[in-house]
């Protein structure tokens with residue numbers, strides 16, 4: 527491994543940590559429709575504003591042992607995990623594209639999907655702003671790298687819009703949300719047509735057992751975005767071998 531490789535890895539990893547840190551701000555503030563810029567980050571329990579050394583991705587949580595420096599109330603491990611996720615997703619995106627700078631956009635799109643996954647799991651909602659950000663990043667990121675992915679995004683959005691129209695007419699109520707159409711386009715842009723369909727399939731498989739467990743507990747709706755995101759990661763990492771396995 528050359529020195530340039532390690533520098534690339536470090537560069538992508540550090541940007542990933544920073545974007546992961548921003549993703550935490552989105553996770554806390556977007557569902558409450560608060561500004562993501564002001565006020566500065568503060569402890570939700572004692573309102574103490576965070577100093578910059580309380581705000582260093584991963585390290586601060588470890589230094590503080592998962593507790594607020596002011597009031598010692600516990601800080602959810604979700605935050606350092608999202609930061610770590612940001613790091614890993616950027617490294618993955620960079621790795622897959624031989625650290626082409628455009629992969630920074632793909633990495634950011636993946637972090638937006640991680641953000642949507644956490645928000646969906648926590649609040650069962652899909653903020654349009656983050657969904658559109660993911661689409662925008664994925665379209666520019668992969669449209670610049672692979673033209674077929676741009677087409678895949680359009681095809682999937684079109685198919686899902688048709689499906690929505692058909693199902694809604696058939697059922698006499700709203701089926702599939704606009705958010706699903708946008709998400710489909712994001713997957714198409716990131717993975718191509720075949721990859722997006724594979725991700726949907728893998729995500730559905732992964733969701734079966736948790737959905738049954740939740741249903742047994744009386745919870746009828748399973749948040750699907752986290753599983754869709756996992757499916758997308760499986761395809762990104764092992765996609766070609768899955769296609770080979772299926773003789774595609």
Ligand SMILES: [Zn+2]
Pocket residue numbers: 569570571572573574594595596597598599
């Ligand atoms: Zn506090």
